Amino acid sequence: MIKYFELQRVSDSFEPELSEAINRVIKSGWYIQGNENAKFESRFAEYCGAKYCVGTGNGMDALTLIFMAYQQLGIMQPGDEVIVPANTCIATIIGVLRAGLKPILCEPCWDTCNINPEKIEECITSRTRAILPVHLYGRCADMDPILAIAHRYHLKVVEDVAQAHGAVYKGKHAGHLGDAAAFSFYPSKNLGALGDGGAVVTDDEEVASLARSLGNYGSSAKYIHPYQGINSRLDELQAAVLSVKLSRLDANNERRRTIARLYIDGIHNSLLTLPQVDEWEQHVFHIFPIFSPVRDRLQAYLTEMGIQTLIHYPIPPHKQGALSEYSSLDLPVTERIHREVLSLPLSPQMSDEEVGQVIAALNRFE
Numbered sequence: 001m002i003k004y005f006e007l008q009r010v011s012d013s014f015e016p017e018l019s020e021a022i023n024r025v026i027k028s029g030w031y032i033q034g035n036e037n038a039k040f041e042s043r044f045a046e047y048c049g050a051k052y053c054v055g056t057g058n059g060m061d062a063l064t065l066i067f068m069a070y071q072q073l074g075i076m077q078p079g080d081e082v083i084v085p086a087n088t089c090i091a092t093i094i095g096v097l098r099a100g101l102k103p104i105l106c107e108p109c110w111d112t113c114n115i116n117p118e119k120i121e122e123c124i125t126s127r128t129r130a131i132l133p134v135h136l137y138g139r140c141a142d143m144d145p146i147l148a149i150a151h152r153y154h155l156k157v158v159e160d161v162a163q164a165h166g167a168v169y170k171g172k173h174a175g176h177l178g179d180a181a182a183f184s185f186y187p188s189k190n191l192g193a194l195g196d197g198g199a200v201v202t203d204d205e206e207v208a209s210l211a212r213s214l215g216n217y218g219s220s221a222k223y224i225h226p227y228q229g230i231n232s233r234l235d236e237l238q239a240a241v242l243s244v245k246l247s248r249l250d251a252n253n254e255r256r257r258t259i260a261r262l263y264i265d266g267i268h269n270s271l272l273t274l275p276q277v278d279e280w281e282q283h284v285f286h287i288f289p290i291f292s293p294v295r296d297r298l299q300a301y302l303t304e305m306g307i308q309t310l311i312h313y314p315i316p317p318h319k320q321g322a323l324s325e326y327s328s329l330d331l332p333v334t335e336r337i338h339r340e341v342l343s344l345p346l347s348p349q350m351s352d353e354e355v356g357q358v359i360a361a362l363n364r365f366e
């Protein structure tokens with residue numbers, strides 16, 4: 001059986017450093033807001049090429065904290081609008097809603113699955129304050145036109161980098177392409193903790209400092225609370241784990257690209273479409289999506305062949321009960337992606353032989 005993704009194999013590949021890091025934290029007697037957090041934050045900011053990194057409890061909170069910070073700064077007001085891709089992970093949308101802002105769903109491009117810059121302007125109103133590109137599946141959104149529109153309409157650009165740690169767009173790391181960025185370190189992400197974790201990354205000192213206060217019950221100094229914040233901090237154990245894993249993020253992303261190349265070169269079947277990749281460094285293949293009009297039959301066939309696949313995502317956000325006010329939107333590209341997408345097994349620990357088995361099975365599907 002070829003599993004979609006085996007976290008145990010990932011953890012094993014980082015031993016004994018992972019256990020050593022955890023033991024160091026246990027013995028330190030300090031578990032929240034300490035040296036491990038500070039060390040990881042400065043390393044990760046440097047990795048992204050940004051000035052500031054603020055650890056948070058998870059990726060969705062990182063998004064919420066960015067938008068809470070912009071409201072404290074008076075740049076956004078409750079009810080203002082944020083343009084998001086309609087085919088994102090629902091956490092992107094909930095993260096905006098929970099900050100009291102209104103997500104406006106924008107169609108993606110069929111060939112990249114990222115927000116379609118040509119559709120963004122149709123979504124802009126007098127209440128629009130930000131564009132929130134998501135680098136979905138590990139592929140950078142087309143940032144140049146997005147930044148040009150943001151510049152023209154005086155909008156903030158907030159990146160959702162939960163799936164694209166280490167991706168590079170025109171020489172700059174994802175997470176350093178807009179005004180502020182939200183990362184998730186959910187265990188299965190390209191940089192994953194052993195539990196929940198996230199971060200705000202930005203060059204904006206005010207956003208960084210407000211995100212830190214707002215994520216710590218709104219405190220500016222110990223026992224001083226100018227804001228009504230939330231509790232969302234990266235703990236010492238997760239920070240120590242992330243420091244270990246960050247050291248091999250680039251190597252692991254390179255292995256993901258190698259596997260993606262094997263898939264793209266090896267799979268030949270007219271019943272499915274593969275991702276087209278021109279700029280390899282812009283893609284870190286958090287997910288390897290293929291598309292087929294007979295997706296459900298293909299998935300059942302692969303399961304029978306002992307190959308586990310997943311669907312990212314089976315139901316588009318606007319068809320979820322949580323977002324029923326969006327249900328009548330006409331989003332044909334979004335709906336087609338959700339109907340046809342299938343994620344092949346992909347992790348840096350997969351062997352060439354396992355990749356070959358997946359390719360052979362796909363080439364025999366009829």
Ligand SMILES: *Cc1c(COP(=O)(O)O)cnc(C)c1O
Binds near residue numbers: 183
């Ligand atoms: C995983 C993910 C999130 C949410 O991250 P959490 O850490 O689980 O809160 C947000 N956006 C995208 C695109 C994601 O993939």
